[in-house]
Amino acid sequence: MTILGSVAAWLTDPANWTGPGGIPIRLAQHIGISVASLAIGAAIALPAGLWIGHTRRGVRLAINLANLGRAVPSLAAIGILVPFTVLIDPEAGFKVYPTLIAMVLLAVPPILVNSYAGISEVDPDLVESARGMGLRERQILSAVEIPIALPVIIGGLRSATVQVVATATLGAIYGLGALGSFIVEGSAQRDDAKLFGGVVLVALLALTSEGLLGLLQRRLTSPGLRFAAR
Amino acid sequence: MRQFRGLALGASLLVLLGACSTGGGSKPTVKIGSDGFYEAKLMAEIYGQALEAKGFTVDRTGIGIGKRAVSAPALEGGQLDLKPEYIGSGLAYYDAGAGASAAPGASAATPATIDRGDPAAVATAFQAVLKTKGGGITLLNYSPAADQNAFVVRKETADQFHLTKMSDLAANSSLKLGVATDCPTNPVCGKALKDAYGIDVVSATLLSPCDTPMVKALLAKTIDVGELCSTQPDIAVNSWVVLQDDKKTQPADNIAPLVRDDLLGKLSAADKTTFEKVLNDVSAKMDTATLTDLGKQVSVDNKDIKVVATAWLKANSLV
Numbered sequence: 383m384t385i386l387g388s389v390a391a392w393l394t395d396p397a398n399w400t401g402p403g404g405i406p407i408r409l410a411q412h413i414g415i416s417v418a419s420l421a422i423g424a425a426i427a428l429p430a431g432l433w434i435g436h437t438r439r440g441v442r443l444a445i446n447l448a449n450l451g452r453a454v455p456s457l458a459a460i461g462i463l464v465p466f467t468v469l470i471d472p473e474a475g476f477k478v479y480p481t482l483i484a485m486v487l488l489a490v491p492p493i494l495v496n497s498y499a500g501i502s503e504v505d506p507d508l509v510e511s512a513r514g515m516g517l518r519e520r521q522i523l524s525a526v527e528i529p530i531a532l533p534v535i536i537g538g539l540r541s542a543t544v545q546v547v548a549t550a551t552l553g554a555i556y557g558l559g560a561l562g563s564f565i566v567e568g569s570a571q572r573d574d575a576k577l578f579g580g581v582v583l584v585a586l587l588a589l590t591s592e593g594l595l596g597l598l599q600r601r602l603t604s605p606g607l608r609f610a611a612r
Numbered sequence: 613m614r615q616f617r618g619l620a621l622g623a624s625l626l627v628l629l630g631a632c633s634t635g636g637g638s639k640p641t642v643k644i645g646s647d648g649f650y651e652a653k654l655m656a657e658i659y660g661q662a663l664e665a666k667g668f669t670v671d672r673t674g675i676g677i678g679k680r681a682v683s684a685p686a687l688e689g690g691q692l693d694l695k696p697e698y699i700g701s702g703l704a705y706y707d708a709g710a711g712a713s714a715a716p717g718a719s720a721a722t723p724a725t726i727d728r729g730d731p732a733a734v735a736t737a738f739q740a741v742l743k744t745k746g747g748g749i750t751l752l753n754y755s756p757a758a759d760q761n762a763f764v765v766r767k768e769t770a771d772q773f774h775l776t777k778m779s780d781l782a783a784n785s786s787l788k789l790g791v792a793t794d795c796p797t798n799p800v801c802g803k804a805l806k807d808a809y810g811i812d813v814v815s816a817t818l819l820s821p822c823d824t825p826m827v828k829a830l831l832a833k834t835i836d837v838g839e840l841c842s843t844q845p846d847i848a849v850n851s852w853v854v855l856q857d858d859k860k861t862q863p864a865d866n867i868a869p870l871v872r873d874d875l876l877g878k879l880s881a882a883d884k885t886t887f888e889k890v891l892n893d894v895s896a897k898m899d900t901a902t903l904t905d906l907g908k909q910v911s912v913d914n915k916d917i918k919v920v921a922t923a924w925l926k927a928n929s930l931v
Binding site for chain 1: 679681705790792793794796797798814815817818819820824825828829831832833834
């Protein structure tokens with residue numbers, strides 16, 4: 383019980399809400415790195431997944447690459463990347479880029495796999511009738527396949543988001559800052575309130591972004607699909 | 613007949629077993645642990661092999677268990693019996709803990725007047741704190757070998773800004789500083805740097821000290837001044853310059869074995885004498901230059917810790 387009290391005290395202490403090491407700045411850093419890596423990850427994985435799902439080409443390659451991406455621990459990826467990214471810039475190349483790239487690698491697999499799976503599971507009869515009605519391939523993808531697959535595609539984005547928000551904490555080991563620094567510093571400074579306060583903030587951020595994407599998922603699901611699911 | 617022979621064999625085995633467990637060779641297993649980095653693991657391995665040579669049984673599970681925040685509670689809780697410790701940082705760890713809990717009379721806070729640069733004074737103060745921890749912990753003789761926190765710059769930085777000592781940093785506030793993750797709250801780090809040198813660690817990059825991230829950051833020029841350990845081989849390998857701690861802020865970090873009193877209590881008088889002598893001999897024979905060299909063999913030449921430990925013990929006739 384005492385730890386809950388001290389975490390609450392830490393979270394409400396105004397001193398922790400100001401300055402370069404305060405909660406607002408580190409929260410903003412955390413959201414920044416998460417949004418950036420998810421955007422880059424989606425920019426890579428969405429078109430690739432849609433194309434693979436539509437054409438059924440390169441399925442095996444994509445699935446294997448995605449599994450490979452999942453198999454590399456993010457901490458190892460960050461450590462391996464540092465010596466290369468610092469050649470670009472000694473400051474950001476050490477503190478930001480390694481974590482950013484590692485988080486992109488983490489975001490790609492679920493987005494890729496879900497968008498491929500969502501598209502490829504669209505009823506072939508629907509696709510055939512669309513083709514029979516004279517729709518071009520691009521139109522079939524945008525007017526038939528994507529709307530039907532959208533809940534699954536956003537599901538991939540949701541799981542990528544939760545993973546990235548939780549794992550971006552590792553960046554603090556290489557001076558990124560963000561919410562992970564509360565955990566890393568709390569552990570080193572034997573400050574349990576800070577450590578668990580950091581954990582609470584990361585969990586809240588992960589759950590909030592999960593929830594928001596869930597709302598989006600429901601909003602974007604075509605009414606016809608919602609009816610069919612009932 | 614066969615059954616009888618089997619019984620006889622079993623009975624004699626039992627007798628034999630009984631003889632073993634009650635005989636003079638019975639000593640409790642010594643659970644050795646250490647912090648996670650190579651030097652602490654090396655010292656723990658040396659303690660282990662030296663004790664084994666004198667007939668003690670050693671459990672190495674706890675070697676490399678983690679940093680002080682992990683290894684110190686493990687020693688207090690009895691998961692470990694013995695671990696190598698840096699006396700100055702060890703004392704500072706408990707001082708910081710006493711400050712944080714702030715319960716009156718909860719912990720014997722060390723008087724601010726002691727000379728933290730003097731290993732004998734630090735050892736006496738540390739022993740006083742340790743007596744109150746985990747049912748009593750004994751600090752055996754400290755070694756002349758010490759591994760201080762050291763602030764290090766690249767050769768070209770030292771040349772460019774004419775840096776030889778910590779005081780020189782005050783005039784060069786543009787230099788980017790990398791300090792230990794616990795520095796802002798560590799009295800011998802953040803507060804000492806501010807008071808003695810006017811260096812503010814608020815905007816410093818916090819990284820794991822004496823460790824890969826700090827070395828990589830210094831190599832990559834992400835930081836210009838990094839907190840490393842004075843015996844760390846990276847310093848010599850990269851021809852880096854250690855800034856002299858001219859205001860003597862850093863504590864004497866000589867290495868000493870910490871051992872739980874309940875383990876010492878389980879030993880017979882003769883075994884206890886042997887146990888303490890073995891570890892005190894190790895401490896007496898080790899020095900900073902040797903420790904630096906052994907550390908290089910482990911972390912740069914990638915030699916096996918056990919092999920390095922055995923070679924040193926043999927060369928000093930300790931096994």
